[in-house]
Amino acid sequence: MSDADATPDLPGRLGVAVQLLAHAGKQAGKDAGKAGGGRGELTPTRLTALAVLADAGPMRLGGFASRLGVQVSTMSRIVDIMAASGWLERRPDEADHRACVIAITSAGSALLDAVRQGGATRLATCVASLGPDDLAALEAALPVLESLAQQVACRQPVTLGAPVSAAIPAGRRDRVTGG
DSSP states (O other): OOHHHHOTTHHHHHHHHHHHHHHHHHHHHHHHHHHTTOSSOOOHHHHHHHHHHHHHOSBOHHHHHHHHTOOHHHHHHHHHHHHHTTSEEEEEOSSOTTSEEEEEOHHHHHHHHHHHHHHHHHHHHHHHTSOHHHHHHHHHHHHHHHHHHHHHHTTOOOOTTSOGGGGSOHHHHHHHHOO
16 A cells, blocks of 8 residues: 555645645735736736746747646736736747747736735744744655645656655755755
8 A cells, every 4th residue: 555545635635735825825916916006806827827937937828828727718818918917928939030928027026026925924924833843844845845836837747656856856956855
């Protein structure tokens, strides 16, 4: 019996816990989106879109849709709303001037920073209240959680039997694992 068989509800419980943690940023996103004077509310999907572009840089619409797991037509509507709000922009693709790439604007970056700061402040308060044992457990689990997030975000296949930390890019692995 594998460890996963011993705790069959682990993926479900982990998913719920991550969603609850992410919820802290959702309200901050709504408040920041309204305060930013944009035309559209900063929904969780739009917040994710900003985070993807901030991390990955400008990309074509099809790749952007794929990263978010939505259809290109849906992504196009999301980009239209976000561009009208000033959070994203369409730029000519330097490699193919017939196409365009989607890029985050300085207003989008500032909004994302504000949302992250608000969520981080609430989370930091909660983490500060943890006891030493819980804090050590959280710190020990963090590299695995980061790796799982990377696999899910990049839609990487999971190799059975391989350590999850193998999915962490080498440049980050030393920083994340301390090794």
